[in-house]
Amino acid sequence: xxxxxxxxxxxxQCRTDDVLSLTKQALEQNTEPGRIIxxxxxxxxxxxxxxxxxxxxxxPELLVAGQGVQEAVDMVEPHIPPNAAKRTGSFLIGTVRGxxxxxxxxxxxxxxxxxxxxxxxxxxxxxxxxxxxxxxEKHYDVIGLSGLLTMTMGAMEEAVKAxxxxxxxxxxxxxxxxxxxxxxxxxxxxxxxxGFDAWDAVTKAQALMQGQ
Amino acid sequence: MKTMTxxxxxxxxxxxxxxxxxxxxxxxxxAVWQAIAPEGGTYEDFIELLxxxxxxxxxxxxxxxxxxxxxxxxxxxxxxxxxxxLTSNQPSPMSPALAGPQDLEAYTPPDPDRPERYxxxxxxxxxxxxxxxxxxxxxxxxxIARESLIGDVPYFTAMxxxxxxxxxxxxxxxxxxxxxxxxxxxxxxxxLFITGDFATTTAPMVSPAMTRQFLLPPLKAAxxxxxxxxxxxxxHSDGNIMPIIDDMLATGIDGLHPIDPMAGLDLxxxxxxxxxxxTLCGNVSCAYTLCEAPQDxxxxxxxxxxxxxxxxxxxxxxxxxxxxxxVKPENYVAMVKAIHEFGVYPLDxx
Numbered sequence: 412x413x414x415x416x417x418x419x420x421x422x423x424q425c426r427t428d429d430v431l432s433l434t435k436q437a438l439e440q441n442t443e444p445g446r447i448i449x450x451x452x453x454x455x456x457x458x459x460x461x462x463x464x465x466x467x468x469x470x471p472e473l474l475v476a477g478q479g480v481q482e483a484v485d486m487v488e489p490h491i492p493p494n495a496a497k498r499t500g501s502f503l504i505g506t507v508r509g510x511x512x513x514x515x516x517x518x519x520x521x522x523x524x525x526x527x528x529x530x531x532x533x534x535x536x537x538x539x540x541x542x543x544x545x546x547x548e549k550h551y552d553v554i555g556l557s558g559l560l561t562m563t564m565g566a567m568e569e570a571v572k573a574x575x576x577x578x579x580x581x582x583x584x585x586x587x588x589x590x591x592x593x594x595x596x597x598x599x600x601x602x603x604x605x606g607f608d609a610w611d612a613v614t615k616a617q618a619l620m621q622g623q
Numbered sequence: 624m625k626t627m628t629x630x631x632x633x634x635x636x637x638x639x640x641x642x643x644x645x646x647x648x649x650x651x652x653x654a655v656w657q658a659i660a661p662e663g664g665t666y667e668d669f670i671e672l673l674x675x676x677x678x679x680x681x682x683x684x685x686x687x688x689x690x691x692x693x694x695x696x697x698x699x700x701x702x703x704x705x706x707x708x709l710t711s712n713q714p715s716p717m718s719p720a721l722a723g724p725q726d727l728e729a730y731t732p733p734d735p736d737r738p739e740r741y742x743x744x745x746x747x748x749x750x751x752x753x754x755x756x757x758x759x760x761x762x763x764x765x766x767i768a769r770e771s772l773i774g775d776v777p778y779f780t781a782m783x784x785x786x787x788x789x790x791x792x793x794x795x796x797x798x799x800x801x802x803x804x805x806x807x808x809x810x811x812x813x814x815l816f817i818t819g820d821f822a823t824t825t826a827p828m829v830s831p832a833m834t835r836q837f838l839l840p841p842l843k844a845a846x847x848x849x850x851x852x853x854x855x856x857x858x859h860s861d862g863n864i865m866p867i868i869d870d871m872l873a874t875g876i877d878g879l880h881p882i883d884p885m886a887g888l889d890l891x892x893x894x895x896x897x898x899x900x901x902t903l904c905g906n907v908s909c910a911y912t913l914c915e916a917p918q919d920x921x922x923x924x925x926x927x928x929x930x931x932x933x934x935x936x937x938x939x940x941x942x943x944x945x946x947x948x949x950v951k952p953e954n955y956v957a958m959v960k961a962i963h964e965f966g967v968y969p970l971d972x973x
Contacts, residue, residue, distance in 0.1 A: 466866065469828060470829060471782040471783050472783070474779045474780050512716075514775040514776070536708075590824045607825055608823065
Protein backbone atom coordinates (compact mmCIF):
# COMPACT_ATOMS: atom_id res chain seq x y z
CA UNK A 412 0.00 0.00 0.00
CA UNK A 413 1.40 3.42 -0.87
CA UNK A 414 1.61 6.22 1.67
CA UNK A 415 -1.48 8.09 0.43
CA UNK A 416 -3.56 4.94 0.56
CA UNK A 417 -2.27 4.21 4.05
CA UNK A 418 -3.09 7.80 5.00
CA UNK A 419 -6.64 7.43 3.69
CA UNK A 420 -7.09 4.21 5.68
CA UNK A 421 -5.71 5.85 8.84
CA UNK A 422 -8.29 8.65 8.47
CA UNK A 423 -11.09 6.12 7.96
CA GLN A 424 -10.00 4.13 11.00
CA CYS A 425 -9.70 7.26 13.19
CA ARG A 426 -5.99 6.60 13.90
CA THR A 427 -5.02 10.24 14.47
CA ASP A 428 -1.37 9.58 15.35
CA ASP A 429 -0.93 7.59 12.13
CA VAL A 430 -2.71 10.30 10.13
CA LEU A 431 -0.14 12.84 11.32
CA SER A 432 2.91 10.60 10.91
CA LEU A 433 1.83 9.46 7.42
CA THR A 434 1.18 13.07 6.39
CA LYS A 435 4.68 13.94 7.59
CA GLN A 436 6.06 10.93 5.73
CA ALA A 437 4.29 11.93 2.51
CA LEU A 438 5.71 15.45 2.77
CA GLU A 439 9.20 14.02 3.32
CA GLN A 440 8.74 11.91 0.19
CA ASN A 441 8.06 15.19 -1.67
CA THR A 442 4.54 14.11 -2.54
CA GLU A 443 2.67 17.03 -4.05
CA PRO A 444 0.73 18.71 -1.18
CA GLY A 445 -2.47 18.84 -3.23
CA ARG A 446 -2.33 15.07 -3.67
CA ILE A 447 -1.78 14.50 0.07
CA ILE A 448 -4.91 16.51 0.78
CA UNK A 449 -7.09 15.16 -2.01
CA UNK A 450 -6.01 11.50 -2.30
CA UNK A 451 -5.22 10.91 1.36
CA UNK A 452 -7.06 13.24 3.69
CA UNK A 453 -10.14 14.29 1.71
CA UNK A 454 -10.62 10.80 0.27
CA UNK A 455 -10.49 9.42 3.81
CA UNK A 456 -12.85 11.95 5.35
CA UNK A 457 -15.31 11.49 2.50
CA UNK A 458 -15.38 7.79 3.26
CA UNK A 459 -15.96 8.61 6.95
CA UNK A 460 -18.79 10.96 5.94
CA UNK A 461 -20.40 8.25 3.85
CA UNK A 462 -20.17 5.80 6.74
CA UNK A 463 -21.77 8.47 8.97
CA UNK A 464 -24.60 8.95 6.48
CA UNK A 465 -25.12 5.19 6.32
CA UNK A 466 -25.33 4.88 10.10
CA UNK A 467 -22.08 2.90 10.34
CA UNK A 468 -20.15 5.74 11.97
CA UNK A 469 -21.46 8.19 14.57
CA UNK A 470 -20.40 11.53 16.06
CA PRO A 471 -17.25 10.27 17.84
CA GLU A 472 -15.80 8.78 14.65
CA LEU A 473 -16.80 11.82 12.57
CA LEU A 474 -15.18 14.19 15.06
CA VAL A 475 -11.99 12.24 15.67
CA ALA A 476 -11.45 11.73 11.94
CA GLY A 477 -12.27 15.39 11.30
CA GLN A 478 -9.86 16.65 13.95
CA GLY A 479 -7.09 14.41 12.61
CA VAL A 480 -7.62 15.67 9.08
CA GLN A 481 -7.73 19.27 10.26
CA GLU A 482 -4.38 18.88 12.05
CA ALA A 483 -2.90 17.17 9.00
CA VAL A 484 -4.15 19.91 6.65
CA ASP A 485 -2.47 22.44 8.95
CA MET A 486 0.80 20.52 8.47
CA VAL A 487 0.44 20.46 4.68
CA GLU A 488 -0.81 23.98 4.08
CA PRO A 489 2.55 25.79 4.53
CA HIS A 490 3.86 23.67 1.62
CA ILE A 491 1.15 24.87 -0.79
CA PRO A 492 1.92 27.99 -2.86
CA PRO A 493 -0.68 30.64 -1.83
CA ASN A 494 -2.25 30.96 -5.26
CA ALA A 495 -2.59 27.19 -5.64
CA ALA A 496 -4.65 26.66 -2.51
CA LYS A 497 -7.98 25.12 -3.40
CA ARG A 498 -11.05 26.63 -1.89
CA THR A 499 -14.46 25.06 -2.18
CA GLY A 500 -16.26 28.18 -1.03
CA SER A 501 -16.76 30.51 1.86
CA PHE A 502 -19.26 29.75 4.59
CA LEU A 503 -20.61 31.84 7.46
CA ILE A 504 -22.19 29.75 10.18
CA GLY A 505 -23.97 30.65 13.41
CA THR A 506 -26.70 29.67 15.85
CA VAL A 507 -29.73 31.93 15.60
CA ARG A 508 -31.05 34.34 18.23
CA GLY A 509 -32.35 32.76 21.42
CA UNK A 510 -30.31 29.59 21.11
CA UNK A 511 -26.78 28.99 22.31
CA UNK A 512 -26.50 25.31 21.43
CA UNK A 513 -23.38 24.98 19.39
CA UNK A 514 -22.64 21.31 18.88
CA UNK A 515 -24.40 21.07 15.51
CA UNK A 516 -22.77 24.27 14.33
CA UNK A 517 -19.34 23.15 15.52
CA UNK A 518 -19.58 19.74 13.90
CA UNK A 519 -20.73 21.16 10.56
CA UNK A 520 -18.02 23.81 10.76
CA UNK A 521 -15.35 21.22 11.36
CA UNK A 522 -16.47 18.96 8.54
CA UNK A 523 -16.74 21.91 6.14
CA UNK A 524 -13.18 23.01 6.95
CA UNK A 525 -11.73 19.58 6.37
CA UNK A 526 -13.48 19.55 3.02
CA UNK A 527 -11.75 22.71 1.90
CA UNK A 528 -14.28 25.36 2.88
CA UNK A 529 -13.25 28.66 4.38
CA UNK A 530 -15.50 28.95 7.42
CA UNK A 531 -16.25 31.95 9.63
CA UNK A 532 -18.11 31.32 12.86
CA UNK A 533 -20.66 33.99 13.82
CA UNK A 534 -21.11 32.36 17.23
CA UNK A 535 -24.31 31.58 19.07
CA UNK A 536 -27.45 33.58 19.82
CA UNK A 537 -26.83 35.67 16.68
CA UNK A 538 -29.35 38.37 15.81
CA UNK A 539 -30.65 38.43 12.22
CA UNK A 540 -29.09 41.86 11.67
CA UNK A 541 -25.71 40.61 12.88
CA UNK A 542 -25.73 37.93 10.16
CA UNK A 543 -26.59 40.65 7.62
CA UNK A 544 -23.81 42.92 8.88
CA UNK A 545 -21.19 40.17 8.60
CA UNK A 546 -22.42 39.23 5.15
CA UNK A 547 -22.27 42.88 4.04
CA GLU A 548 -18.67 43.17 5.24
CA LYS A 549 -17.46 40.07 3.43
CA HIS A 550 -18.98 37.95 0.70
CA TYR A 551 -19.95 34.44 1.69
CA ASP A 552 -21.04 31.80 -0.80
CA VAL A 553 -23.23 30.13 1.81
CA ILE A 554 -24.65 31.26 5.13
CA GLY A 555 -25.65 28.49 7.52
CA LEU A 556 -28.19 29.04 10.30
CA SER A 557 -28.29 26.55 13.13
CA GLY A 558 -30.88 26.03 15.86
CA LEU A 559 -31.67 23.20 18.22
CA LEU A 560 -34.71 24.54 20.01
CA THR A 561 -38.16 24.42 18.48
CA MET A 562 -38.77 27.82 20.00
CA THR A 563 -36.02 29.37 17.87
CA MET A 564 -37.61 28.43 14.57
CA GLY A 565 -39.17 31.90 14.43
CA ALA A 566 -35.74 33.48 14.82
CA MET A 567 -34.48 31.36 11.95
CA GLU A 568 -37.32 32.50 9.70
CA GLU A 569 -36.56 36.09 10.69
CA ALA A 570 -32.85 35.66 9.84
CA VAL A 571 -33.61 34.16 6.41
CA LYS A 572 -36.02 37.00 5.65
CA ALA A 573 -33.51 39.65 6.75
CA UNK A 574 -30.74 38.11 4.65
CA UNK A 575 -32.99 37.85 1.58
CA UNK A 576 -34.10 41.46 1.97
CA UNK A 577 -30.65 42.87 2.65
CA UNK A 578 -29.84 43.23 -1.05
CA UNK A 579 -26.52 41.38 -0.92
CA UNK A 580 -25.02 41.09 -4.39
CA UNK A 581 -24.16 38.39 -5.23
CA UNK A 582 -26.71 36.89 -2.88
CA UNK A 583 -25.38 34.12 -0.68
CA UNK A 584 -27.15 30.78 -0.56
CA UNK A 585 -28.81 30.15 2.78
CA UNK A 586 -28.79 26.81 4.56
CA UNK A 587 -30.50 25.81 7.76
CA UNK A 588 -29.98 22.92 10.12
CA UNK A 589 -31.14 21.67 13.50
CA UNK A 590 -33.16 18.94 15.14
CA UNK A 591 -36.65 20.48 14.92
CA UNK A 592 -36.39 21.52 11.26
CA UNK A 593 -38.01 19.85 8.29
CA UNK A 594 -37.79 20.20 4.51
CA UNK A 595 -41.27 21.75 4.62
CA UNK A 596 -40.06 24.40 7.06
CA UNK A 597 -37.04 25.05 4.84
CA UNK A 598 -39.29 25.57 1.82
CA UNK A 599 -41.71 27.70 3.82
CA UNK A 600 -39.10 30.18 5.03
CA UNK A 601 -37.30 30.32 1.67
CA UNK A 602 -33.96 28.80 2.63
CA UNK A 603 -32.02 27.16 -0.18
CA UNK A 604 -31.24 23.89 1.57
CA UNK A 605 -31.50 22.05 4.85
CA GLY A 606 -28.77 19.86 6.31
CA PHE A 607 -30.22 16.95 8.25
CA ASP A 608 -26.85 16.00 9.70
CA ALA A 609 -23.26 17.22 9.43
CA TRP A 610 -22.39 15.23 6.36
CA ASP A 611 -25.67 16.05 4.65
CA ALA A 612 -24.94 19.75 5.30
CA VAL A 613 -21.53 19.51 3.67
CA THR A 614 -22.85 17.54 0.70
CA LYS A 615 -25.67 20.03 0.14
CA ALA A 616 -23.36 23.02 0.51
CA GLN A 617 -21.17 21.55 -2.21
CA ALA A 618 -24.24 20.96 -4.38
CA LEU A 619 -25.28 24.61 -3.91
CA MET A 620 -21.84 25.70 -5.09
CA GLN A 621 -22.28 23.62 -8.20
CA GLY A 622 -25.61 25.32 -8.86
CA GLN A 623 -27.72 22.27 -8.05
CA MET B 624 -65.14 2.40 37.01
CA LYS B 625 -64.39 4.43 40.12
CA THR B 626 -62.61 7.71 39.56
CA MET B 627 -58.89 7.30 40.11
CA THR B 628 -56.42 9.80 41.48
CA UNK B 629 -53.70 11.06 39.17
CA UNK B 630 -51.22 8.81 40.96
CA UNK B 631 -53.43 5.73 40.54
CA UNK B 632 -53.95 6.58 36.88
CA UNK B 633 -50.21 6.83 36.31
CA UNK B 634 -49.28 3.67 38.21
CA UNK B 635 -52.07 1.66 36.58
CA UNK B 636 -51.03 2.60 33.07
CA UNK B 637 -47.39 1.84 33.92
CA UNK B 638 -48.54 -1.68 34.86
CA UNK B 639 -50.06 -1.97 31.36
CA UNK B 640 -53.59 -1.92 32.68
CA UNK B 641 -56.32 0.49 31.68
CA UNK B 642 -56.91 3.24 34.26
CA UNK B 643 -60.11 5.29 34.28
CA UNK B 644 -58.49 7.81 31.93
CA UNK B 645 -55.27 8.27 29.98
CA UNK B 646 -52.90 10.11 32.34
CA UNK B 647 -51.02 13.28 31.51
CA UNK B 648 -48.08 15.28 32.80
CA UNK B 649 -45.40 17.59 31.40
CA UNK B 650 -42.43 19.80 32.03
CA UNK B 651 -43.95 23.28 31.75
CA UNK B 652 -42.21 26.52 30.86
CA UNK B 653 -43.23 29.31 33.27
CA ALA B 654 -44.33 31.55 30.39
CA VAL B 655 -47.01 29.02 29.51
CA TRP B 656 -48.24 28.01 32.95
CA GLN B 657 -48.28 31.60 34.19
CA ALA B 658 -50.50 32.55 31.26
CA ILE B 659 -52.96 29.82 32.27
CA ALA B 660 -52.84 30.00 36.09
CA PRO B 661 -55.24 32.24 37.96
CA GLU B 662 -53.78 35.73 38.35
CA GLY B 663 -50.97 35.63 40.88
CA GLY B 664 -51.39 31.85 41.17
CA THR B 665 -48.57 29.42 41.74
CA TYR B 666 -47.42 26.48 39.66
CA GLU B 667 -49.31 24.25 42.07
CA ASP B 668 -52.51 26.24 41.48
CA PHE B 669 -52.01 25.76 37.74
CA ILE B 670 -51.57 22.00 38.15
CA GLU B 671 -54.79 21.79 40.14
CA LEU B 672 -56.67 24.09 37.77
CA LEU B 673 -55.99 21.76 34.84
CA UNK B 674 -56.12 18.64 37.03
CA UNK B 675 -52.80 17.34 35.75
CA UNK B 676 -52.06 13.80 36.90
CA UNK B 677 -48.33 13.91 37.38
CA UNK B 678 -45.88 16.66 38.23
CA UNK B 679 -42.21 16.54 37.35
CA UNK B 680 -39.51 18.48 39.18
CA UNK B 681 -36.86 19.31 36.57
CA UNK B 682 -33.63 18.89 38.54
CA UNK B 683 -31.80 21.79 36.93
CA UNK B 684 -34.54 24.16 38.07
CA UNK B 685 -35.54 22.55 41.36
CA UNK B 686 -32.55 20.63 42.73
CA UNK B 687 -29.58 22.53 41.35
CA UNK B 688 -28.28 25.85 42.57
CA UNK B 689 -26.85 28.44 40.20
CA UNK B 690 -24.16 30.96 40.93
CA UNK B 691 -24.84 34.15 39.01
CA UNK B 692 -21.83 35.25 36.94
CA UNK B 693 -23.20 37.85 34.53
CA UNK B 694 -26.73 39.04 35.32
CA UNK B 695 -27.07 40.99 32.06
CA UNK B 696 -26.28 38.03 29.85
CA UNK B 697 -27.90 35.48 32.15
CA UNK B 698 -24.64 33.59 32.56
CA UNK B 699 -24.51 31.29 35.57
CA UNK B 700 -22.20 28.65 36.99
CA UNK B 701 -24.00 25.36 37.48
CA UNK B 702 -23.47 22.98 40.41
CA UNK B 703 -20.81 21.09 38.44
CA UNK B 704 -18.74 24.19 37.75
CA UNK B 705 -19.74 24.59 34.11
CA UNK B 706 -20.83 27.94 32.74
CA UNK B 707 -24.31 28.01 31.29
CA UNK B 708 -26.59 30.64 29.95
CA LEU B 709 -30.24 30.69 30.91
CA THR B 710 -32.50 31.68 28.04
CA SER B 711 -36.26 31.12 28.30
CA ASN B 712 -35.51 29.29 31.56
CA GLN B 713 -33.47 26.80 29.55
CA PRO B 714 -29.83 26.29 30.52
CA SER B 715 -27.48 26.06 27.56
CA PRO B 716 -23.81 25.12 27.95
CA MET B 717 -21.11 27.72 27.39
CA SER B 718 -17.93 26.25 28.81
CA PRO B 719 -17.32 23.05 30.76
CA ALA B 720 -15.89 22.72 34.27
CA LEU B 721 -12.97 20.52 33.23
CA ALA B 722 -10.32 21.42 30.67
CA GLY B 723 -9.13 17.81 30.61
CA PRO B 724 -8.24 14.77 32.74
CA GLN B 725 -5.56 16.81 34.51
CA ASP B 726 -8.33 18.76 36.29
CA LEU B 727 -9.95 15.67 37.79
CA GLU B 728 -7.76 15.28 40.85
CA ALA B 729 -8.60 18.70 42.24
CA TYR B 730 -12.25 18.53 41.22
CA THR B 731 -14.91 18.67 43.95
CA PRO B 732 -18.35 17.46 42.93
CA PRO B 733 -21.53 19.06 44.26
CA ASP B 734 -23.16 17.81 47.45
CA PRO B 735 -26.47 16.02 46.82
CA ASP B 736 -27.37 16.09 50.52
CA ARG B 737 -27.97 19.82 50.74
CA PRO B 738 -31.51 20.06 52.14
CA GLU B 739 -32.59 22.94 49.91
CA ARG B 740 -32.47 20.63 46.89
CA TYR B 741 -35.62 18.91 48.14
CA UNK B 742 -37.84 21.78 49.28
CA UNK B 743 -39.95 21.60 46.13
CA UNK B 744 -40.60 17.87 46.53
CA UNK B 745 -41.42 18.20 50.22
CA UNK B 746 -44.04 20.82 49.30
CA UNK B 747 -45.52 18.65 46.55
CA UNK B 748 -45.62 15.55 48.70
CA UNK B 749 -47.34 17.50 51.48
CA UNK B 750 -49.91 18.89 49.06
CA UNK B 751 -50.53 15.93 46.78
CA UNK B 752 -49.29 12.66 48.29
CA UNK B 753 -51.52 9.91 46.92
CA UNK B 754 -53.41 12.35 44.71
CA UNK B 755 -50.93 13.13 41.93
CA UNK B 756 -47.76 11.36 40.90
CA UNK B 757 -44.85 13.42 42.21
CA UNK B 758 -41.97 12.59 39.88
CA UNK B 759 -38.31 13.20 40.68
CA UNK B 760 -36.24 14.04 37.65
CA UNK B 761 -32.53 13.64 37.05
CA UNK B 762 -30.55 14.79 34.05
CA UNK B 763 -28.76 11.88 32.43
CA UNK B 764 -25.09 11.28 33.27
CA UNK B 765 -24.21 11.44 29.54
CA UNK B 766 -25.88 14.84 29.32
CA ILE B 767 -24.21 16.34 32.39
CA ALA B 768 -20.82 15.00 31.31
CA ARG B 769 -21.12 16.66 27.89
CA GLU B 770 -22.82 19.89 28.89
CA SER B 771 -21.35 20.70 32.30
CA LEU B 772 -18.11 18.84 32.90
CA ILE B 773 -16.27 17.85 29.71
CA GLY B 774 -17.90 19.71 26.79
CA ASP B 775 -19.51 18.23 23.69
CA VAL B 776 -16.64 17.86 21.28
CA PRO B 777 -14.04 16.81 23.90
CA TYR B 778 -16.51 14.25 25.24
CA PHE B 779 -17.12 12.60 21.87
CA THR B 780 -13.46 12.53 20.94
CA ALA B 781 -12.47 11.15 24.36
CA MET B 782 -14.87 8.25 23.82
CA UNK B 783 -12.33 6.99 21.28
CA UNK B 784 -9.11 8.56 22.49
CA UNK B 785 -9.43 8.47 26.29
CA UNK B 786 -12.37 6.29 27.41
CA UNK B 787 -11.00 6.08 30.98
CA UNK B 788 -11.49 9.83 31.33
CA UNK B 789 -15.14 9.48 30.35
CA UNK B 790 -15.65 6.62 32.80
CA UNK B 791 -14.04 8.54 35.67
CA UNK B 792 -16.17 11.62 35.07
CA UNK B 793 -19.33 9.60 34.67
CA UNK B 794 -18.73 7.76 37.95
CA UNK B 795 -18.62 11.11 39.74
CA UNK B 796 -21.89 12.21 38.16
CA UNK B 797 -23.59 8.86 38.71
CA UNK B 798 -22.70 8.92 42.39
CA UNK B 799 -24.35 12.34 42.71
CA UNK B 800 -27.43 11.35 40.69
CA UNK B 801 -28.05 8.14 42.62
CA UNK B 802 -27.71 9.89 45.96
CA UNK B 803 -29.98 12.70 44.74
CA UNK B 804 -32.64 10.26 43.51
CA UNK B 805 -32.42 8.18 46.68
CA UNK B 806 -33.00 11.30 48.73
CA UNK B 807 -36.01 12.13 46.52
CA UNK B 808 -37.38 8.63 47.13
CA UNK B 809 -37.00 9.13 50.86
CA UNK B 810 -38.85 12.44 50.67
CA UNK B 811 -41.73 10.70 48.89
CA UNK B 812 -41.27 10.66 45.10
CA UNK B 813 -43.64 8.29 43.29
CA UNK B 814 -41.55 7.73 40.15
CA LEU B 815 -38.22 8.69 38.61
CA PHE B 816 -37.71 10.40 35.26
CA ILE B 817 -34.31 10.50 33.57
CA THR B 818 -33.89 12.94 30.69
CA GLY B 819 -31.07 13.57 28.25
CA ASP B 820 -30.98 12.82 24.56
CA PHE B 821 -29.22 9.75 23.19
CA ALA B 822 -29.98 10.56 19.54
CA THR B 823 -30.24 13.26 16.93
CA THR B 824 -33.16 13.33 14.49
CA THR B 825 -31.34 10.99 12.16
CA ALA B 826 -29.42 8.57 14.35
CA PRO B 827 -28.09 7.79 17.81
CA MET B 828 -25.25 10.15 18.76
CA VAL B 829 -22.88 7.26 19.31
CA SER B 830 -22.75 3.69 18.06
CA PRO B 831 -24.86 0.98 19.69
CA ALA B 832 -21.63 -0.47 21.12
CA MET B 833 -20.65 2.87 22.70
CA THR B 834 -24.23 3.37 23.84
CA ARG B 835 -23.97 0.08 25.72
CA GLN B 836 -20.51 0.93 27.06
CA PHE B 837 -21.01 4.53 28.16
CA LEU B 838 -24.66 5.60 28.13
CA LEU B 839 -26.69 2.69 29.40
CA PRO B 840 -24.89 1.55 32.58
CA PRO B 841 -25.74 4.81 34.43
CA LEU B 842 -29.36 4.54 33.23
CA LYS B 843 -29.52 0.93 34.39
CA ALA B 844 -28.19 1.95 37.80
CA ALA B 845 -30.99 4.52 38.14
CA UNK B 846 -33.55 1.92 37.07
CA UNK B 847 -32.21 -0.55 39.64
CA UNK B 848 -32.38 2.11 42.34
CA UNK B 849 -35.98 2.94 41.47
CA UNK B 850 -37.05 -0.69 41.27
CA UNK B 851 -35.33 -1.55 44.56
CA UNK B 852 -37.69 0.96 46.16
CA UNK B 853 -40.74 -0.11 44.14
CA UNK B 854 -40.73 2.97 41.91
CA UNK B 855 -41.14 3.01 38.12
CA UNK B 856 -38.47 4.76 36.06
CA UNK B 857 -39.13 6.68 32.85
CA UNK B 858 -36.53 7.69 30.29
CA HIS B 859 -36.64 10.59 27.85
CA SER B 860 -34.64 10.84 24.68
CA ASP B 861 -35.41 12.88 21.62
CA GLY B 862 -34.30 11.69 18.25
CA ASN B 863 -34.11 8.49 16.27
CA ILE B 864 -33.46 5.94 19.00
CA MET B 865 -34.62 2.98 16.90
CA PRO B 866 -31.12 1.47 16.42
CA ILE B 867 -30.69 1.40 20.23
CA ILE B 868 -34.25 0.98 21.48
CA ASP B 869 -33.83 -2.71 22.36
CA ASP B 870 -30.73 -1.89 24.41
CA MET B 871 -32.56 0.96 26.14
CA LEU B 872 -35.48 -1.28 27.04
CA ALA B 873 -33.07 -3.94 28.32
CA THR B 874 -32.13 -1.55 31.15
CA GLY B 875 -35.62 -2.22 32.54
CA ILE B 876 -37.10 1.27 32.05
CA ASP B 877 -40.84 1.36 32.63
CA GLY B 878 -41.67 4.35 30.44
CA LEU B 879 -40.24 5.80 27.23
CA HIS B 880 -40.67 9.45 26.26
CA PRO B 881 -41.39 11.18 23.84
CA ILE B 882 -41.41 8.85 20.76
CA ASP B 883 -40.06 11.78 18.75
CA PRO B 884 -42.22 12.36 15.67
CA MET B 885 -39.63 14.74 14.18
CA ALA B 886 -37.22 11.82 14.03
CA GLY B 887 -39.83 9.75 12.22
CA LEU B 888 -40.79 7.58 15.18
CA ASP B 889 -44.26 6.15 14.72
CA LEU B 890 -46.30 5.83 17.91
CA UNK B 891 -48.58 3.16 16.46
CA UNK B 892 -45.75 0.98 15.19
CA UNK B 893 -43.81 1.28 18.43
CA UNK B 894 -46.94 0.44 20.43
CA UNK B 895 -47.36 -2.73 18.34
CA UNK B 896 -43.74 -3.75 18.65
CA UNK B 897 -42.84 -2.65 22.19
CA UNK B 898 -46.15 -1.76 23.85
CA UNK B 899 -46.12 -4.82 26.07
CA UNK B 900 -42.61 -4.04 27.34
CA UNK B 901 -42.73 -0.33 28.04
CA THR B 902 -45.26 2.42 28.65
CA LEU B 903 -45.15 4.98 25.86
CA CYS B 904 -45.26 8.68 26.69
CA GLY B 905 -45.88 11.21 23.93
CA ASN B 906 -46.16 12.47 21.23
CA VAL B 907 -48.41 15.46 20.46
CA SER B 908 -46.19 17.71 18.37
CA CYS B 909 -44.72 20.66 20.24
CA ALA B 910 -42.77 21.64 17.14
CA TYR B 911 -45.91 22.48 15.22
CA THR B 912 -49.33 21.51 16.58
CA LEU B 913 -49.05 22.96 20.07
CA CYS B 914 -47.31 26.10 18.75
CA GLU B 915 -49.17 27.01 15.61
CA ALA B 916 -52.11 24.78 14.79
CA PRO B 917 -55.76 25.69 15.33
CA GLN B 918 -57.26 24.09 18.43
CA ASP B 919 -59.38 21.58 16.51
CA UNK B 920 -56.13 20.20 15.08
CA UNK B 921 -54.74 19.86 18.62
CA UNK B 922 -57.83 17.88 19.60
CA UNK B 923 -57.52 15.72 16.48
CA UNK B 924 -53.87 14.93 17.22
CA UNK B 925 -54.59 14.08 20.86
CA UNK B 926 -57.33 11.68 19.76
CA UNK B 927 -55.01 10.21 17.17
CA UNK B 928 -52.27 9.57 19.75
CA UNK B 929 -54.75 7.97 22.17
CA UNK B 930 -56.16 5.83 19.35
CA UNK B 931 -52.66 4.65 18.40
CA UNK B 932 -51.29 3.93 21.85
CA UNK B 933 -54.01 4.01 24.47
CA UNK B 934 -55.54 0.57 24.15
CA UNK B 935 -54.80 -1.69 27.11
CA UNK B 936 -53.06 1.05 29.10
CA UNK B 937 -49.31 1.51 28.92
CA UNK B 938 -49.76 5.03 27.59
CA UNK B 939 -49.31 8.55 28.96
CA UNK B 940 -50.46 11.31 26.61
CA UNK B 941 -47.76 14.00 26.55
CA UNK B 942 -46.19 16.46 24.15
CA UNK B 943 -43.35 15.49 21.82
CA UNK B 944 -40.81 17.16 24.14
CA UNK B 945 -42.12 19.67 26.67
CA UNK B 946 -44.43 22.61 27.05
CA UNK B 947 -41.76 25.11 26.02
CA UNK B 948 -42.17 28.86 25.77
CA UNK B 949 -43.27 28.68 22.11
CA VAL B 950 -46.35 26.61 22.95
CA LYS B 951 -49.61 28.59 22.79
CA PRO B 952 -51.22 28.44 26.24
CA GLU B 953 -54.67 28.01 24.69
CA ASN B 954 -53.43 25.06 22.63
CA TYR B 955 -52.03 23.40 25.72
CA VAL B 956 -55.33 23.85 27.54
CA ALA B 957 -57.08 22.35 24.51
CA MET B 958 -54.70 19.38 24.69
CA VAL B 959 -55.40 18.71 28.37
CA LYS B 960 -59.16 19.07 27.89
CA ALA B 961 -59.04 16.69 24.92
CA ILE B 962 -57.16 14.10 27.00
CA HIS B 963 -59.79 14.41 29.73
CA GLU B 964 -62.64 14.12 27.23
CA PHE B 965 -61.37 11.49 24.83
CA GLY B 966 -58.97 9.57 27.06
CA VAL B 967 -61.69 7.98 29.17
CA TYR B 968 -61.58 4.16 29.28
CA PRO B 969 -63.04 2.15 27.71
CA LEU B 970 -61.84 4.21 24.76
CA ASP B 971 -64.44 5.29 22.25
CA UNK B 972 -62.76 7.45 19.63
CA UNK B 973 -64.79 6.75 16.52
